[in-house]
Amino acid sequence: MTNIGIYGSAGRMGQAIEAVIAEAGLGYAGGTDQGDDPAPLAAKADVLVDFSAPNALEANLDACIAAGKPIIIGTTGLEERHHFLIDNAAEHIAVLQTGNTSLGVNMLRALVSEAATRLGEDWDIEILEMHHRHKIDAPSGTALLLGDAAAKARGIDPVTDSERGRDGITGVRERGNIGYASLRGGSVAGDHSVILAAEGESITLSHRAENRSIFARGAVKAAEWIVSKDAGRYEMKGVLGL
Known part of the structure; x- marks a missing residue:
């Protein structure tokens, strides 16, 4: 045992x-x-x-x-x-x-890697996460885990080739970068979505944690x-x- x-x-x-x-x-x-x-x-x-x-x-x-x-x-x-x-x-x-021990999240990570590999830079990648009001770090470890998977699949740096905390006149989106957005509120255990968006179409891969x-x-x-x-x-x- x-x-x-x-x-x-x-x-x-x-x-x-x-x-x-x-x-x-x-x-x-x-x-x-x-x-x-x-x-x-x-x-x-x-x-x-x-x-x-x-x-x-x-x-x-x-x-x-x-x-x-x-x-x-x-x-x-x-x-x-x-x-x-x-x-x-x-x-x-x-x-x-790991930034997340959920088996479902780690399967999502594999799907994100596959999608980022198969779809070229014409597909922008944005990661949206929401957690409870008490969480102190952002982006979440899970969001970074998913972003790292996408970055490795694209052969880019997960830190320097990313966009976070957009506010004001930010200019156009940098081609190839991975964007992050963090939401906080209530008692949400953890919601994560990876959005791959191209001209005229988009794909959203998501995971929702209902409890810890x-x-x-x-x-x-x-x-x-x-x-x-x-x-x-x-x-x-x-x-x-x-």
Whole structure:
């Protein structure tokens, strides 16, 4: 039986993951939160799931490396230095980092990649996302995940070849760029749409999260999948067999 530990167990995602672990009949190694030492949990768990905060990531990774345990990282709002830390950790342990653990979202990511590959620059790509009023980062990790898939398919840079926060006289849309728009309000768990628009036609690929349990189920499935993997950096598409 896989024994799963949770970094950030008191948060909304942490609680949802704990509930899914119980429903699945898996082992629960316990959880940690702000101010707790991550090392004891890493020592007794088979795999760790991290939905804590960016400023906790380095200590959590260090604990997993020391214990030789794999980790799923679902924390959003990560910066370039965090990805450097993740790359370094992946030299020692199995690490799966993603902006979204939903299996449906990751299937959407595959569809976006296929569409962006098949359709040329005549098709503009815009990503629209909406989340609850308490979300503190924008664009969402999921929007960036989808934008990254589109950018890689087009062979462009996901950061420099993007447009965000349009306001005022912005001029015409830059050909080939990926646009982002973020909405916040209410209790929306997460809505994402990728719009591909050309002259006279458009395609919209969408995903709606009705509650957080979909992310928790995906995270637990990923934890079961990665527990036997060798050191390296993995993606959710591996969980889906893509």
